[in-house]
Amino acid sequence: MTDSSQLFDVLGALTLGGLLGAIGQGLRVIAGLKKMNDDSQAADASSEDLFSAARLATSLMIGFVAGVATTLSLGPAKLMSVDPSGSAQILLGVIVAGYVGSDVIEAFTRNLASVPAPKIDASLFARTGAVSLPATPPSLPPPVSSTPSLPAAPGRSVAFRGPMSTFGGPHDPGVGPNEGLALLQESDIPAYPGLFLPQQPPGTTGLARRLDPDAFYIACRWNYDDTPKAHLRKIEVSVVNPSTGAAERAQPVDWGPNENTGRIADLSPGLAHKLGLSTNQNCVVVVPLPESAAPAAPPAPVTHLKVLKTDEIREIFGRFAYEESAPRGAIKITDDWARDNIVTVQIETLAHLVAKGEIACNKAIAEPLRAAIAEIAARDLLDRILKWDGCHVPRHKSWNPTRDLSAHSWGLAFDINARWNAYGADPAPKGSVGSVVELVAIFESFGFAWGGYFRPDSARDGMHFEFCRRPSPGGQIV
Incomplete structure (x- = not known):
């Protein structure tokens, strides 16, 4: 040859x-x-x-x-x-x-x-084995699905990447029957509905075995100097599958895994399944930092708008029948309420973000929303809206079936620039990519409260705007 x-x-x-x-x-x-x-x-x-x-x-x-x-x-x-x-x-x-x-x-x-496989950066661990929070987080790969990735912004939150495993629940052989949790006690169970099983599994006394394996929780080697226990108890962290871009939020509950495992996080079995992760596959954990470790978000004005309570929304905008649906946390409205109350408003200036600029929303916000976007365009601020992330999306709050319904179910709320304004983290500051701070006053003038002002009542939600005006007896919005 x-x-x-x-x-x-x-x-x-x-x-x-x-x-x-x-x-x-x-x-x-x-x-x-x-x-x-x-x-x-x-x-x-x-x-x-x-x-x-x-x-x-x-x-x-x-x-x-x-x-x-x-x-x-x-x-x-x-x-x-x-x-x-x-x-x-x-x-x-x-x-x-x-x-x-x-x-x-x-x-x-x-x-x-002939280059050896990379190892986990030892600088990510403090002397005790806790995660050490670097000043600048590592860059994350771009997502390969429609689910937005949740990269950390310097000074506000921090991201870690490495192998994961699963833990918790009545059938976890790696957890002792009497093993507790580093961050939560038995007295905390009522404050975290849906996180624990209704009854302690037979033959066990520890909270680790009482965790509901279908709930979304996480353990990391937290550095309590940077993220104190009190801070971790009241936040949710974002967990990302870097191979697919799928992301979910999880409640910190414990310290671990052992450093000798080479893993950076233990996830609940339900969270791992939802993200499509198996033991020893890489995940990314995005941890919001406390105020003391990051610049504060814009101070809330004394007169900023407050959202309506869910019961008030029901009384004002109507009740509807529904059933649980997929994905987890979604609902399906089963009566005629949506037919009578949800309309499609066309906002041509948003056609580059949503098909034909058509947005499904509650009929009560159709004109205020159209007017607010027109005002934003008139002030040459339309380029601040980089992504439209949905309005009428029937679901529970935070996609958690144990919580009440979200205002999105009534088509009264919308999310923008979610990628840069993660739930529970400080909103992107003015002047940074994805910031909505310059739009807040405009949206408020048309009756939309900003989720970035939610704290201390609840976690900040910088992507979220929610209509909070009431119709007068004659039907006019006041």
């Missing part, structure tokens, strides 16, 4: 490997598109707004490169084998490698360069 024919055989094998890898990544993309469509419906957004052709091309290229890398690792000759059974196994292996994608490329590069 001549050198040129050997070269063509090798190139042919590499091309075949790349195409097989692209097929594997394509299968992953199909699954991602299905999830994106489901998420877009839940978030009151159009899937066309979330789809990115550039991201699709990048994913397929990653699969192609992973396939080529796998072919080189196996040896091109194996891929061109004429043994049907052997070839089938090898071809399937290359497709799987393409599905995995970037991890295969990283492993191939390390092997090629």
